[in-house]
Amino acid sequence: MNQNAIEQYLQSLKAMGLSDEAIAMYRQQMEQSMQLSSQWASQLNQFGQNIQQFNAMFTGDNSDDNAPADAQTLLLNPDSTLTPEEQWAIACGADLALLNGQYLNDLTTGFTKQECRELLSEWWDIDSKEEVLDMINWLFQEGHRIQYDIIWQAMNAVSIKESKAFLREHVVANQMEEEAAMQRLRNMRDAIELFQQHELIGKGTQPEMLIWDYARIINLSRGSFDAGYLSREEALDIILRCVEPIRKMYTSWKQLSVSYQFARCVWNGVDEDIFEDMMAGMEVLLTDPNSPWVKMPW
Structure with a gap:
């Protein structure tokens, strides 16, 4: 299971455009980290931190579930001179x-x-x-947003098989990229269901x-x-x-x-x-x- 977790993480790195050299460095660091500890819980925690760092680097936030309680406090600078x-x-x-x-x-x-x-x-x-x-x-x-539009088109295919074929043609170059793209596809379907349930988007609506x-x-x-x-x-x-x-x-x-x-x-x-x-x-x-x-x- 730990090896699968490493491969999933590396697939995400590859799909986001990191070089082979950078991916090799991440692989070495993660394998060394797992060799240093024989406890599964410690290994899983380290992997979770690596995933958080990856998401933060490409999304601009750290998605921290333990954010302080005042994370939604409006902070305004009284000395702002902006127009x-x-x-x-x-x-x-x-x-x-x-x-x-x-x-x-x-x-x-x-x-x-x-x-x-x-x-x-x-x-x-x-x-x-x-x-x-x-x-x-x-x-x-x-x-x-370019890959997002392509994944949206793939999601509207008749079947998962056709969705995969569409992504292979327009997005992915290998199995690692395919898995990352398919994960985005699954995420999109989950998001549509959730946002429609909360009446944030209508049926057939594509948020830009x-x-x-x-x-x-x-x-x-x-x-x-x-x-x-x-x-x-x-x-x-x-x-x-x-x-x-x-x-x-x-x-x-x-x-x-x-x-x-x-x-x-x-x-x-x-x-x-x-x-x-x-x-x-x-x-x-x-x-x-x-x-x-x-x-x-x-």
């Missing part, structure tokens, strides 16, 4: 900023330079301005994936500003580039938030406890009088 337009752009990443305990109305996250550098390195594998710009460019040009990539662009730019990798002007310029596509794609803060939460379930899997936390956070953002979403109508 209304700039604050509106920052607010488009509020789902993720709220989850991470960051300011909702300023370019700065509220974290220290060292904290941001450590988080960027741990969550995004970013340690320089060049790596920041490479990641942001990838998120603008491709991100996860754009905000999944663009919210991460916004928050990655903010963290990179605090880390000293981007100037204030550079970070705001990148963030403001997100505004027009987001306005064209969505018609309300709620639609934007539902789409973000749906995409998060597709990539991280459906967990009902985490889902409830996500919905509670969305409700706070949509109703709290101090929320940027309430103060700045769509």
Whole structure:
């Protein structure tokens, strides 16, 4: 079972585009870790941490079930000097900023330079301005939304066999990538059932994936500003580039938030406890009088 867990993790790394060299390094580290301990519980705990680090690097949050009780507290910087337009752009990443305990109305996250550098390195594998710009460019040009659209098409195939055939043709190059893509497909089906059950989407509705990539662009730019990798002007310029596509794609803060939460379930899997936390956070953002979403109508 432990070996299967390692292979599942490595398949996810491969599907997300990591190099063969990086995957080989992860394999060696995990096998060494498991050799050092003969206790199954310790091994499983280490594997769970590795999965969390992987998800955090590609989703921009750590999906921590043990987040502090005040994780949904609105944090606002009273000294913010952003214009209304700039604050509106920052607010488009509020789902993720709220989850991470960051300011909702300023370019700065509220974290220290060292904290941001450590988080960027741990969550995004970013340690320089060049790596920041490479990641942001990838998120603008491709991100996860292209594969999301293909998986959506595969999901609407008549049978699982046809879905697999469609994914093999358009997404996967080998068995490892196929398993990762099929897991996303299963996640999407679970998410659709859950979101329809809670009347967040209608039958046949496809939540748009754009905000999944663009919210991460916004928050990655903010963290990179605090880390000293981007100037204030550079970070705001990148963030403001997100505004027009987001306005064209969505018609309300709620639609934007539902789409973000749906995409998060597709990539991280459906967990009902985490889902409830996500919905509670969305409700706070949509109703709290101090929320940027309430103060700045769509």
